[in-house]
Amino acid sequence: MNVVPDLEAGRLAALSAALPDGILMTGAEDLSRYSRDWSGDHVGRPLAVARPRSVADVSRILALCHAHAIPVVPQGGLTGLVGAAVADPGGGELVVSLERLDRVRTVSPIDFAMVVEAGCILEEAKRQADAVDCLLPITFGAQGSCRIGGTVATNAGGFNVLRYGMTRDLVLGLEVVLSDGRVWNGLKMLRKDNRGYDLKQLFIGAEGTLGIVTAAALKLHPRPTQVETALVGLRSVEDVMALYARARRECSDLLTAFELILRGGIEIALAARPDFSEPLSEACPVYVLIEAAAGGRVDLKAILEDFLIDAGGLVVDGVVASSRAQGERLWLLREVMVEAQGRGGRYLRTDVSVPISTLAAFVDAALEALAARHPDALAVTYGHVGDGNVHLNVVPPVGMGPEAVEALFHAAEAVIFDVVDRFSGSISAEHGIGRVKRSAFLERIDPVSLDLATRVKQALDPTGIMSAGRILAPLAPIGYR
Known part of the structure; x- marks a missing residue:
């Protein structure tokens, strides 16, 4: 879909006239880094890029776009894989980058919760939780680049879903700017709040189609004092599932990750990194990367080793990391496989x-x-x-x-x-x-x-300006032809 040039010019003029200096970028060089995601597979043509400094700025931008029917696409770290945060290639969409809203507003080790702005890098939020002996368990490869707003808007998963759930399970409250510029303040750190509809759930996983998440109250957990990692080889995926069923019972809630890798993935990692050697003494058709974590006086290593020894012949070969560094190297196998x-x-x-x-x-x-x-x-x-x-x-x-x-x-x-x-x-x-x-x-x-x-x-975005064409077909033409 292509946007009429005169319409684009009119929209730009309206934005430039109404927004404070330093918010709007329109130059081709400035727009280039907001025009494609990290994969390079999805490329768009933003009308302009707005970089708000505050929630009030976001509110002003959306109220203006609502009044002038200017399509909007919120943008975080551009690490998504389905083209949701990239502007339409035909032009016309204002990118609203949340990168300046990057503060951790509060961390409470007693509430086991934190309030984080949408532009905060996930890894930074995890570091600040760690500083007060807590764990923000959302973990995946892009955590050094992705931002909290995008993590919430996409209901991100990752390695630790097995124990801690998806992002949805870790959100206690949200602050959201609606399509007409109103701010919904649902930033609660309550564990129990049964007052009618749970409105925050509408915006989690909505990919920016219903409003812009500007901050999130996130659930924290006690930081584990022990982490044990093992890589085991098996004969088939059927054996992997049998081992998983036993692990869930015998390692209980201590299990944090149980990752399947077929032999081809190991070969990709070995080919990409000459410094890697066969991880086990025998090449196997399938592998499982297992991680368990605990605090207190639990002898976690003994639990994991005993479980693998008693695995009933399912495990052909395996290794339990002898140190955190060796555990990280086992995880590196998977990361290199994905990259290569x-x-x-x-x-x-x-x-x-x-x-x-x-x-x-x-x-x-x-x-x-x-x-x-x-x-x-x-x-x-x-x-x-x-x-x-x-x-x-x-x-x-x-x-x-x-x-x-x-x-x-x-x-x-x-x-x-x-x-x-x-x-x-x-x-x-x-x-x-x-x-x-x-x-x-x-x-x-x-x-x-x-x-x-x-x-x-239709109820939350009646003019159809929010991330049009993502998830659902556009509700209205909004200037396209």
């Missing part, structure tokens, strides 16, 4: 979930279907076993042209999603919908759910 899987080029990312009990059968069926339809493509499979989330990615053959790559991605995604449907799963476990998965999402949503979602959108 595309061979330096584009690859199809999928992020699906199925009932945990069917995960092994799903992986077998999806890999079999991909091999039958696209035998030349490389399938890279890994995931978060404890929450049924599998990342089944597809790397094109070396030398394939751009048009053929696009066709492969489209066809391979359809194959994977078809298997997901057969297993009553979800096409998005933690990445969200954005623009990239909107069509697939709308093809699958039932009429009642679509009606309810549309009514919520």
